[in-house]
Amino acid sequence: MKAQEHSQENWDLVIRSKTHWLSLNLRELWRYRDLLMLLVKRDYKASFKQTILGPIWFFIQPLLTSSVYAVIFGRIANISTDGNPRLLFYMAGVIMWNYFSTCLTATSATFVTNANIFGKVYFPRLIMPFSVVISNLLRFSVQFLFFFGVLIYYMRMPEYTVHLTWAVALTPIFLLIMALLGLSMGLIVSSLTTKYRDLAHLVGFGVQLMMYATPVVYPASFLEGKWKTMLELNPMTAVIEGFRFAFMGSGAFNPVSLFYSIGVTLVLLFISIILFNKVEKGFMDTV
């Protein structure tokens, strides 16, 4: 009997105490793609159950936020908007930043919020953060359409010089950078907070503070000298400036800084996947 057992060494699954540090099982991830789509559907449906306005809430939030910014930063603080209509300028910043920040904060809580499900059933854990990124992309798309409507309105007004540029073609790249940057930063935080939750406290206000280090409520041209250099170290700067350049024709868009953002994103993504892989197998014991 022993000999027979040794002869049949074609196991489908081997569970061990240690896994290889880079054992990302993409095939398994692909097998669970239906789950990914169902989770996205769940998020979408569940967020508007028992509301009358439904998806209209997607518009209201950026509209109100940009209006408030337009009053505080535009009218009161009188910060330049590079000659753009204030509402449009802030709305571009707000919808972009929102996408990034919700990706980051939601994925950073992956293990804690899903501990219940993760503790009872196995599926590739990465599915959960991926579903967050995709559901938020859906929300972003709706907000983007709204933004586009506002954009067309201003484009028809002669007193503004709002116009589209060739960089519109780069929109998917901007989105991808934001999604992956938010995802990987969130994954890093979630991997580091399974046992010691200290870092989770940083995320909430950290994201808030990071917004001020990104040209969301002011244009990059507002800063000069060493401040400008520091601003350019932020990988989100190129994305938001690039987006404004693409759709409003303003701002200083620099392809080099876009490559810098891509580089930072890839490095962070690599680190985050290694970290996530390392903790996902055993996090249930410590979370």
Place this chain on the structure above:
Amino acid sequence: MSKSVLIAEDVSKMYRLGLVSTKSLAHDINRWWHVVRGKEDPYRLVGEANDRSAKGESEYVWALRDINFSIYEGEAVGIIGRNGAGKSTMLKLLSQVTQPTTGTIKVRGRIASLLEVGTGFHPELTGRENIFLNGAILGMRKREIQRKLDEIIAFSGVERYIDTPVKRYSSGMYVRLAFAVAAHLESEILIVDEVLAVGDAEFQKKCLGKMGEVSKGQGRTVLFVSHNMYAIKSLCSRAIYMQNGTLKNDGNASLIVDQYLSGYDSMDTARAYQNTLSDKAVYLEKAVCQNAVGLEKYMFTADEPIRVVFTIKKKTPVRGVFLHFVLKNYEEVAILETDSREGGYPEIDTDLEGDFTSVIEIPSRILRSGRYHISVGIRSEQHDPAQIESLAAFMSFDVLADKSPRDARRNSILSTILDWKDAGRVEA
């Protein structure tokens, strides 16, 4: 001989007790420092056997220690053991929810594990939407669920509510739907943890039937953890008996179950019922089991009478008070129900106040070996729930397997010795 589909080799799992704090951080750093230098984890050496009731020296316990077994294709295996024996930890390792500290588990085929019914159900979604979501979480493809949808809905018996959000469901309906999804998983190995404890009797029967069909009819492998020994005996051909994180025995389900039930020898302590905190006027203060000479004990031989002594406290004169006594066997089948009115009208029934004792004696040689549960309630003819602590004690005692082979061979619920009379030879 059929081939093995699951092999566990030297599987161990260590847990640290207590809180996550700066002390655990210090341990983590120390551990990391050992690993960096290529040394063995220092805390593995101080790990102790997992005995939940005994106070230990170390913060580290082995929830599982060097477990080895193989499961063959088409087997239905029950995993039994007391609370904290490591059954659920074992299932968690098999379901990949967490990983072993040492050792390897090899699996052939797909594992579907059901550690809980309704994992990932979203209260806002309808029953139908949740079938898809839950199915996908358990590893089904959307097409697969689509194909089985009608079957799942029919099995659950909640057709009428299928397009209503599950938050409006009764808890029974919720469980029905959830089990229906899980029961239709197409996997080679099915792992089920004590999920049948919920739902009504009819549904439990249906679930057991479905599991039997899965293992016997479809030839799939089933691993089943339960405290319901009847279910283990009827569903499983083989049982694994775990104790304090080690594998105590492995073999024929009936034999192992009997061994488990008679193996309570280390538990003959602290099973008395005591309640001194009740704010009701009438309540059960104490209940103990005794032998014929008044010695408190909870392990009896078949030749001993079992005496149960109740102390009832009456703070105000309430009339018509009596005790209601139910004796259940390990399969939770009530085998005896009686109330104290059968003993005439004792003093407890009068309007006197104070402490009253009431004794019931189960004669020797009535019960067969096994574990028994007593539930006692105080009732009153002039029903007044504000005054009476109605649900009172829940205790258990064991009747040990008889040394004579006769008891062990009896398959009946009772093993009462009856008075057979030899009527002599009938003359033609």
